[in-house]
Amino acid sequence: MSVQDTQQAAMTLADHLPLLQVLVPFMAAPLIVVIGARRLAWGIAFAASLASAGIALAILLQVLDSGMISYHIGGWVPPLGIEYRIDAANAIVLLLIASVSTVVLPFAARSVAAEIARKHQTLFYAMWLLCLAGLLGMVATGDAFNVFVFLEVSSLSTYVLVSMGARRDKRALTAAYDYLIMGTIGATFFVIGIGFLYAATGTLNMADMAAIIRENGADRTIQTAFAFIVVGMGLKVAVYPLHLWLPNAYTYAPSVVSAFLGGTATKAAIYVLMRFMFTVFRPEFLFEVRALDLIMVPLALVAMFAGSIIAIFQRDMKRMLAYSSIAQIGYILLGIGFLTETGLSAAVIHLFNHGITKAALFMGAGALIFRSGSSFYRSLEGLGRTMPFTGFAIVIAGLSLIGVPGTAGFISKWLLVQAAIEKGWWPIALAVVASSLLAVIYVWRVVEVLYMKEPKSAGTRDEAPVSMLVPLWIAAAATVYFGFATELTLGAAQSAADSLMSGFSPVHAGGG
Amino acid sequence: MRHHLILRVITKLLAGAIMLFAFYVQFHGDYSPGGGFQAGVILAVAFVLYGLVFGLPAVQAVLPPWVVHKMMALGVLVYAGTGVISLFTGYAFLDYTALNPAHPEHGQELGILWVEGGVGITVTGVMVAIYYAFAGRPPRISDEEW
Numbered sequence: 001m002s003v004q005d006t007q008q009a010a011m012t013l014a015d016h017l018p019l020l021q022v023l024v025p026f027m028a029a030p031l032i033v034v035i036g037a038r039r040l041a042w043g044i045a046f047a048a049s050l051a052s053a054g055i056a057l058a059i060l061l062q063v064l065d066s067g068m069i070s071y072h073i074g075g076w077v078p079p080l081g082i083e084y085r086i087d088a089a090n091a092i093v094l095l096l097i098a099s100v101s102t103v104v105l106p107f108a109a110r111s112v113a114a115e116i117a118r119k120h121q122t123l124f125y126a127m128w129l130l131c132l133a134g135l136l137g138m139v140a141t142g143d144a145f146n147v148f149v150f151l152e153v154s155s156l157s158t159y160v161l162v163s164m165g166a167r168r169d170k171r172a173l174t175a176a177y178d179y180l181i182m183g184t185i186g187a188t189f190f191v192i193g194i195g196f197l198y199a200a201t202g203t204l205n206m207a208d209m210a211a212i213i214r215e216n217g218a219d220r221t222i223q224t225a226f227a228f229i230v231v232g233m234g235l236k237v238a239v240y241p242l243h244l245w246l247p248n249a250y251t252y253a254p255s256v257v258s259a260f261l262g263g264t265a266t267k268a269a270i271y272v273l274m275r276f277m278f279t280v281f282r283p284e285f286l287f288e289v290r291a292l293d294l295i296m297v298p299l300a301l302v303a304m305f306a307g308s309i310i311a312i313f314q315r316d317m318k319r320m321l322a323y324s325s326i327a328q329i330g331y332i333l334l335g336i337g338f339l340t341e342t343g344l345s346a347a348v349i350h351l352f353n354h355g356i357t358k359a360a361l362f363m364g365a366g367a368l369i370f371r372s373g374s375s376f377y378r379s380l381e382g383l384g385r386t387m388p389f390t391g392f393a394i395v396i397a398g399l400s401l402i403g404v405p406g407t408a409g410f411i412s413k414w415l416l417v418q419a420a421i422e423k424g425w426w427p428i429a430l431a432v433v434a435s436s437l438l439a440v441i442y443v444w445r446v447v448e449v450l451y452m453k454e455p456k457s458a459g460t461r462d463e464a465p466v467s468m469l470v471p472l473w474i475a476a477a478a479t480v481y482f483g484f485a486t487e488l489t490l491g492a493a494q495s496a497a498d499s500l501m502s503g504f505s506p507v508h509a510g511g512g
Numbered sequence: 513m514r515h516h517l518i519l520r521v522i523t524k525l526l527a528g529a530i531m532l533f534a535f536y537v538q539f540h541g542d543y544s545p546g547g548g549f550q551a552g553v554i555l556a557v558a559f560v561l562y563g564l565v566f567g568l569p570a571v572q573a574v575l576p577p578w579v580v581h582k583m584m585a586l587g588v589l590v591y592a593g594t595g596v597i598s599l600f601t602g603y604a605f606l607d608y609t610a611l612n613p614a615h616p617e618h619g620q621e622l623g624i625l626w627v628e629g630g631v632g633i634t635v636t637g638v639m640v641a642i643y644y645a646f647a648g649r650p651p652r653i654s655d656e657e658w
Contacts, residue, residue: 011599011602011603011604012602016599016604016605019599019604019605023592023595023596023605026592027588027589027592027593027596029585029588030584030585030586030588030589030592031585031589032585033581033582033584033585034582034585034586034589036578036581036582071604071605072604073604073605073606074604074605074606074607074608075603075604075607075609126585
């Protein structure tokens, strides 16, 4: 019994926040199934998601204020027990995931009713919450195997969510199946990597692993583990050559699911990748195996250009957004590849900013689909005139995707260019700017379709319902807000980069 | 299946015994190998066997699909709910000491029992649901119908 905390008796509600964050959506999901009432499902899902977002904000403020939080499940002290370990790096990702879910859910009410078969709607919200709980869990936990478990919780529910697009387009089924195969291979590689790490260190706690690797140095087993984990997580992140599941999954999934996943799923995977690279394996090790400058940076550059160029030639708005996601993931990986604190904060802040931007754009696409029935450019012609509010929100979010000053996208790209210059990598700084110019082209194509073409039903206003416009505008406004008010995001990103670079040691810069 | 007299009689005899054994594994899991997972699978086997011999409609009359769906979710709620009890009494999530602070060992035994109960319900539900899903698939189109 000696390993169990005894002094922790009489914990207050505030102490339980890291757990409740994951537990609330996790328990609300089966609750929806047990109650089984279609009308209540949305309400429960929204309440749970809202609670999660509130908790995430409280945790972020607490972490920025007083440093890392550690929660021991069952009162068992780590490294033996499972631990939730939250510092600035995961707190900001938790906030992103929970708030994207909360903003998108009101949008879901009408969109789901239109796009998903009636008998599946109750289960849809249960799956949504499971996915949310899984994503939050894999970010919050400090236990390597627990990451895998939550990864599977979120992945399995994601496959179901994607397949529910089958009512609109049957190809959702093959897209979900492709994703299932690729995702399972990724998860398998990841768990093989963890197995090697466990063999080499004898522990599953990430902080403990890091300490042991640091002490004993990296041998061949640990290098193998690194390779497996990077490839496995790379599949979930959609690193350029491993991205093939993403375009179809995002295109054929229901609109709300695209908005939710586009803003969160790959982001949680990127966080896990960063956490393993920097905290478990340490930057010195990364430098030694030269995984970043020889593999990560070139792949990120290819993703930035290939993703953007393919996006230009799409004829379907959701597909264009999916390819643009691949390009944007390239920026984040580039930031990681710099292996400097500025680069890492650029990665973290772009992760956050791109999350809200993509959620806004996919919601915009969802609102257009709600009226036109399809996301092909041909059927969206002139909709900017008949749906002025939707169209304008898409334009604002599109500007943030390009990185126009005054939007969130600008802040992260600016930081990325700054990191490149700091390192003296001038060509890469130019490459970031050049690929942003490609983004201008693919965003312009949407603007052209929405505004320059004649609408089919000339003159009549046919705006999306208010329950869709409000979430869309909240997300679009957030891209502008975070383009000006950068204290929270920039401070958190710098603090996150700091804690990632310095490992799990409780070093904390309060205001960045 | 009407003419398979031996199969039908043996199945009826066995179904009860299998269920009893499932509960034995469930509740004896504290002292011998076993617990919720194994017990859940064994309990589901009773229904699967009944379904194999008497057909899907017969077994779904005993255990309707909607009940199976609720079972899957209910077990998870039982498991997580056990953990939530410890939250309310000021302990960490799933710290079973909370169930009986004066005698931590008793509390832990009780906690394991409830949690395993939840696991058993969910596993039974999932196994039966998988069987229903496979058995309920419409038969493939025969060659004549092409």
